[in-house]
Amino acid sequence: MKTSACRKTYLLLILIFLILDNTISHAQQKAGIKFVHGLSWAQIKAKAKKERKYIFVDGYTTWCGPCKMMAQDIFPQQKVGDFFNQHFINVSVQFDVSKTDNAETRKWYKDAKYLENTYKVNSYPTFLYFNPDGELVHTISGGTTNPDEFISKSKAALDPKLQLISLKKQFDKGKRDTAFLSTYISAAQQANNDTLAIKGINAYLGTHPDMLAPKSIGFIVIATKTSTDPGFKTLLNNAKEVDAVAGKGKSAEILNDIVFEEEVLPFLRTDGKITRYPGGMITISGDVIKEVAWDKVKEKLEQKYPGISDQIIMAAKPSHYEWLADWPKYTEAVTAYIAKYGSSISDDKLSGYAWQVFSNTDDKQNLTTAAGWIKPAATDAGLNNLNSVYTYANLLYKAGQKEQAITYLQDVMSKSPEKGKNFSGLLTKIKNNEQTWQ
Secondary structure (H helix, E strand, O other), rough: OOOHHHHHHHHHHHHHHHHHHHHOOOOOOOHHOOOOOOOOOOOOHHHHHOOOOEEEEEEEOOOOOOHHHHHHHHHHHHHHHHHHHHEEEEEEEEEEOOOOOOOHHHOOOHHHHHHHHHOOOOOOOOOOOOOOOOOOEEEEEEOOOOOHHHHHHHHHOOOOOOOOOHHHHHHOOOOHHHHHHHHHHHHHHHHOHHHHHHHHHHHHOOOOOOOOOOEEEEEEHHHOOOOOOOHHHHHHHHHHHHHHHHHOHHHHHHHHHHHHHHHHHHEEEEEEEEEEEOOOOOOOOOOOEEOOOOHHHHHHHHHHHOOHHHHHHHHHHHHHHHHHHHHHHHHHHHHHHHHHHHHHHHHHHHHHHHHHHHHHHHOOHHHHHHHHHHHHHHOOOOOOOOOHHEEEHHHHHHOHHHHHHHHHHHHHHHHOOOOHHHHHHHHHHHOOOOOOOO
């Protein structure tokens, strides 16, 4: 009797465990995006065609931080899973190769390379959306911390009127009415596709709208990259109006960058070339010319841009001294530039100049001078530029003014606890005499 009772109890416990295990497994499968495993790309397309479902491809690499954030924080959420599992066959594809790749990842090497080459995947994460016939209809570049935003952007892949690739085909065929261009630009921006957005914006600006309207100025700031772009003349001739909308120094910053690349760089580097990458990173190639013929630069600029030639040269000199790692001359050049054109230099630009000094020299005089550049922004009552706050405190500390740095940060944190909490770690390091630079 006892044995029989024990056996029944044991069997009942096993049954309960199996039920609970099945319930838990079902819940785990239901929550979040359910990615398909064990199928090749050809098989996934066949499955999509048979089931008349769209395909969602999560393109990631093992070294990509935003990719990991999406996998850990966005994909597992219930509402994200509900949307994607209903509308898509979901597949996660690794685009790089690592020594720890499992068997399934290795089997996908060829398909991953095909997707990378065919659809020109060059930034991560990249999300590709295919219709049930296996045709790419939409893409999104970059991650997000907002699941609702990710769902909203992905819904566009299901609407032929909003699908980026469908809109691009119409754009490439010459469609240029302003209503269409506005939709196309919005779709490209929603997809974080700067290249397509800029082409669309310049086409929109080329239709000759009111170039000083706030919408046009916003577009000009985003899309003007060369002197032949339609917004360039507006920047050149209407700096005050542009800056009133876009912020202090924005017009000069864009103009300086364009003219520097097109006219000045050849005098500073042999075969100089600027290469831009997704995400805003740039590299500059070519051997640095140590002795620059600034008089020749001036002569050339006076021919094309007489009204701004002096400002462009003064803005270019810090870059040259940075490449030479001549930080005393760098500091001197920036100081001279600020003295003459400080009212047209943005706080972010000033903070960038100051950070270069902080990162690259131990000279206390140079550090103190750099702190002076950003003190007005760093001590602004509203703490409107947190980069300046962080850089200013670091400069004071590295310049040997530890107590001033501590007092400054404590004052910041007391005046604005919410913004000030960003600097608690820095304050602790300074108090503990820890190095905040490399």
